[in-house]
Amino acid sequence: MSLDKQMIKLSKGDGSAFESIYKKTKKAVYYTALSILKDRSLAEDIMQTTYLKVIKNAGVYREGTDAASWIKRICRNEALNLRKKRGHETYIDERQNEGVFGAEQTDDYGLLIDLARRILPQDEFEVLILVAAAGYKRREVAELMNIPLSTVTYKLNCATGKMIKALQE
Secondary structure (H helix, E strand, O other), X not given: OOHHHHHHHHHOOOOOHHHHHHHHHHHHHHHHHHHHHXXXXXXXXXXXXXXXXXXXXXXXXXXXXXXXXXXXXXXXXXXXXXXXXXXXXXXXXXXXXXXXXXXXXXXXXXXXXXXXXXXXXXXXXXXXXXXXXXXXXXXXXXXXXXXXXXXXXXXXXXXXXHHHHHHHO
16 A cells, blocks of 8 residues: 555554554655764654654645655654754764763664764765665655755765765775
8 A cells, every 4th residue: 555545544543554654664764864963863763753743743644745755854844953952962972982872883884874974064964865875866855855956966976975085095
């Protein structure tokens, strides 16, 4: 069953549709939040907030609307609001303080995300995460970020080049 039909079921009070909606969108929601917040735990918090809002506002969803984009837009707005609220806070890299955070190891994928977060400007990091990690097409990223497709392609190429150079060093 399509995501749109699942949203219609949810909007009519059928809570069983939520599991399918979550399974189909969880990766995109997580990486959308991560691309904005650059913090895994905050991204997970935003996921929870996003899905609570999806359930709460399912009645507002209009049939025929792109359900995935609607959910991603909620996530993006929540993440941007949180980033704005937390703008004056400082973040600590858990790998530098392993004893404090109880972290013994970080997976290689996490290390790549951390490297990208450190060396890339916000806009390039966001494009790279949305395309490479979340699996969005460049066209979808352009729509999500409200920028031209050519700008997405340029930022992705710049980000990829910087990552390759950093990994070679």
